[in-house]
Amino acid sequence: MKPFLALARADIAMYLSNRRALVVTLAAPILIAAFFGAVLGGAPKKPSRVPIAVVDQDGSAVSKRIVAAMKVDSTFLVEDTDEPGAVELVRKGKARAGVVFGPGFGDAAAKALFRPGAKKPGITVHYDPSQAVTLSLVKGLLSQHVMGAVSTAAFGPDATGRVMGETRRDVEASSDMDERTRRDLLALFDSVERIQAREGNAGAGAMPGFTMPFETREVEATAGANRRYNAYAHSFAGMGVQFVLFMGIEFGIAVLLMRRTGIWKRLRAAPVTRATLLGSRIVSGSAIAAILMAGIYAAAIAGFGVRIEGSIAGFAGVLLAFSLFTATFGLLIAAVGRTPEATRGIAIVATLVLVMLGGAWVPTFVFPEWLQSATLVVPTRWAIDGLEAMTWRGSGFDAALAPIGVMLAFSAAFAAIAVKAFNWEE
Amino acid sequence: MLQATELWKSYGGRQAVAGVTLAAAPGEIVGLLGPNGAGKTTTVAMLCGIVAPERGTVTLGGDPVGAESSPAKGRIGLVPQDIALHEDLPAIGNLRLFGALYGVEGALLEERIAAALDLVGLADRAKDKPATFSGGMKRRLNIACALVHDPEVLILDEPTVGIDPQSRNAIFANLVALRARGKALVYTTHYMEEVERLCDRVVIVDHGAVIASDTKAGLHRMLPATATRRLEIEGMVDEETLALLAAHGLTVRGETGASLEDVFLHLTGRQLRD
Numbered sequence A: 001m002k003p004f005l006a007l008a009r010a011d012i013a014m015y016l017s018n019r020r021a022l023v024v025t026l027a028a029p030i031l032i033a034a035f036f037g038a039v040l041g042g043a044p045k046k047p048s049r050v051p052i053a054v055v056d057q058d059g060s061a062v063s064k065r066i067v068a069a070m071k072v073d074s075t076f077l078v079e080d081t082d083e084p085g086a087v088e089l090v091r092k093g094k095a096r097a098g099v100v101f102g103p104g105f106g107d108a109a110a111k112a113l114f115r116p117g118a119k120k121p122g123i124t125v126h127y128d129p130s131q132a133v134t135l136s137l138v139k140g141l142l143s144q145h146v147m148g149a150v151s152t153a154a155f156g157p158d159a160t161g162r163v164m165g166e167t168r169r170d171v172e173a174s175s176d177m178d179e180r181t182r183r184d185l186l187a188l189f190d191s192v193e194r195i196q197a198r199e200g201n202a203g204a205g206a207m208p209g210f211t212m213p214f215e216t217r218e219v220e221a222t223a224g225a226n227r228r229y230n231a232y233a234h235s236f237a238g239m240g241v242q243f244v245l246f247m248g249i250e251f252g253i254a255v256l257l258m259r260r261t262g263i264w265k266r267l268r269a270a271p272v273t274r275a276t277l278l279g280s281r282i283v284s285g286s287a288i289a290a291i292l293m294a295g296i297y298a299a300a301i302a303g304f305g306v307r308i309e310g311s312i313a314g315f316a317g318v319l320l321a322f323s324l325f326t327a328t329f330g331l332l333i334a335a336v337g338r339t340p341e342a343t344r345g346i347a348i349v350a351t352l353v354l355v356m357l358g359g360a361w362v363p364t365f366v367f368p369e370w371l372q373s374a375t376l377v378v379p380t381r382w383a384i385d386g387l388e389a390m391t392w393r394g395s396g397f398d399a400a401l402a403p404i405g406v407m408l409a410f411s412a413a414f415a416a417i418a419v420k421a422f423n424w425e426e
Numbered sequence B: 001m002l003q004a005t006e007l008w009k010s011y012g013g014r015q016a017v018a019g020v021t022l023a024a025a026p027g028e029i030v031g032l033l034g035p036n037g038a039g040k041t042t043t044v045a046m047l048c049g050i051v052a053p054e055r056g057t058v059t060l061g062g063d064p065v066g067a068e069s070s071p072a073k074g075r076i077g078l079v080p081q082d083i084a085l086h087e088d089l090p091a092i093g094n095l096r097l098f099g100a101l102y103g104v105e106g107a108l109l110e111e112r113i114a115a116a117l118d119l120v121g122l123a124d125r126a127k128d129k130p131a132t133f134s135g136g137m138k139r140r141l142n143i144a145c146a147l148v149h150d151p152e153v154l155i156l157d158e159p160t161v162g163i164d165p166q167s168r169n170a171i172f173a174n175l176v177a178l179r180a181r182g183k184a185l186v187y188t189t190h191y192m193e194e195v196e197r198l199c200d201r202v203v204i205v206d207h208g209a210v211i212a213s214d215t216k217a218g219l220h221r222m223l224p225a226t227a228t229r230r231l232e233i234e235g236m237v238d239e240e241t242l243a244l245l246a247a248h249g250l251t252v253r254g255e256t257g258a259s260l261e262d263v264f265l266h267l268t269g270r271q272l273r274d
Helices: A002-017 A019-039 A061-072 A083-091 A105-114 A133-155 A157-173 A179-201 A231-261 A263-269 A274-304 A312-336 A340-357 A369-377 A379-390 A398-421 B040-048 B071-075 B091-101 B106-119 B135-147 B165-180 B192-198 B216-220 B239-247 B260-268
Strands: A050-056 A076-080 A097-101 A123-127 B002-011 B014-024 B028-033 B055-060 B076-079 B153-157 B184-188 B201-206 B209-215
Touching (some): A002 A019, A002 B091, A019 A274, A050 A083, A050 A133, A061 A076, A061 A105, A061 A133, A083 A097, A105 A157, A123 A133, A133 A157, A231 A274, A231 A340, A263 B040, A263 B076, A312 A379, A312 A398, A340 A369, A340 A379, B002 B040, B014 B028, B014 B040, B014 B055, B028 B040, B028 B165, B040 B076, B040 B153, B055 B071, B071 B076, B091 B135, B106 B135, B135 B153, B165 B184, B165 B192, B201 B216, B209 B216
Parallel strands (some): A050 A097, B014 B209, B028 B184, B076 B153, B153 B184
Antiparallel strands (some): B201 B209
């Protein structure tokens, strides 16, 4: 046991004694996680508004009402401009979309409300193809504001004389309309006019028109009430996994360098078993990985508001299982690698693929569905999902069991392959 | 006594060692010579228990030197050809690690470390990292790491490569001191003058087999006798002696007082340059 501990202790002491390398190893993931976290939304705060350009070529009461409604909508940050200006803003990425209300939009929209066969006025939406998802958002909210404004125009007292009068005449003159439909529509107009007359006499003002028959209440599905999603929780999980795996690579490369320098020969000449030589590397590698992850999360907690909202034991379990995985990953590299130079290049590429598929750079939910399923066989996916589950998702210990189990299984497999493939001949 | 008997080892289809037999007795330095690829490194690896021979045995005092953790391995010290030190550990940290691997601990370990550092002249640099050492200092620490468990046998694989004459001289002094303490030493090198100076017996291997094994004098006797012999005479030779040689029909073709290394050491001194 003494040689085992001496080897593990020496590895840890050597790693920690190189202060400059240690600082860089810790600083790099923290800086990059801070960047990714900020890009992905940062710490809990109000959602940012979507910048859009609006062009009102109509200038009608309807179009003005729509623009006014969009301006008070907290989703949008509206900028008035002309159509070339709107296109330019979108093209330069300063607006997500440019909405253009053409001439005559207000009148045509109100008429089209009651006449299915009438020509519907168009709204042109210039959008940024790199952010196509915004188009759906703009169209959805635009529908709400247009319906409100057009129905107000159709049913409001100001519009009754003109819009409803014209519509009534069209219905009465229509030759291809079913008589029962004509009668019901005219009765509807009569009813609206009576209500408007009564509301007007009572001084109640204009009818509001159609409004959304519901209100949404947005509640983040996080660890609990008043617990907000923190994008840094994802970025620190991803970057922590990535850079600790890089440490694992260097730990494996160190064995290849020991072979080259003769240290490995000296270790082999000592009366220690192969299990001691490899086992001590696993223990020291796991310890260093755990220290690094703890340091990275300490920075995340202290500086970026990340909290372990779920099971602390689960978090520790995921972290330790990932640390063991890192150490066996390094051992595998030491076993199958030939020269340090060639092995380092290949191992870095393999690690980048692992962390990319694991969702370290972008969350896995943006992956195509088939890729989301396929990446379930990637151990880094389980590491990142496990860390996220124990932080912002606030899951219990049971949610940590699967990630821990998968990483332990991968660790066992890597260790077995490494022991089998290790070159003991000098 | 370290005894290797009929060692065989091949890698792939290449026969690296084919029936090597050699022995090193306490208080003896045995030189292991051979051209590149002769099988020296593989032989050394088998002597240390790093590589298991396909056939043959290695014993130390009758105990087999096996692979992995056989106790006899703990009585052998290896000085690898490369400088096998952890650059990020201080000198004393390296010694503690390699001592602990041999089961030495506590006060005994500290005592052995002090003795090893003292022997190689690095006692005042114990807390410094090898990265700050000269090549000669690293070579000496390389030797100290093999001594910290006080082995009965020390196997040195080209321990003086790339160092200055002062350090080499100091290493030779260390090795002679170890021989005087009754250690058995196996010394591989390409430098014939080192063998001439240090070794009591010489084993020459080529193509994986021992082609000669004898004392230096015994090896010299293997050369065919000739009418002309070259004599090296150490000490002062006066004119009278030279005249006496001439009277016996012997011709003095040239005179030299010392080797170039003697001149170099005379001019620069024998003190270590650390």
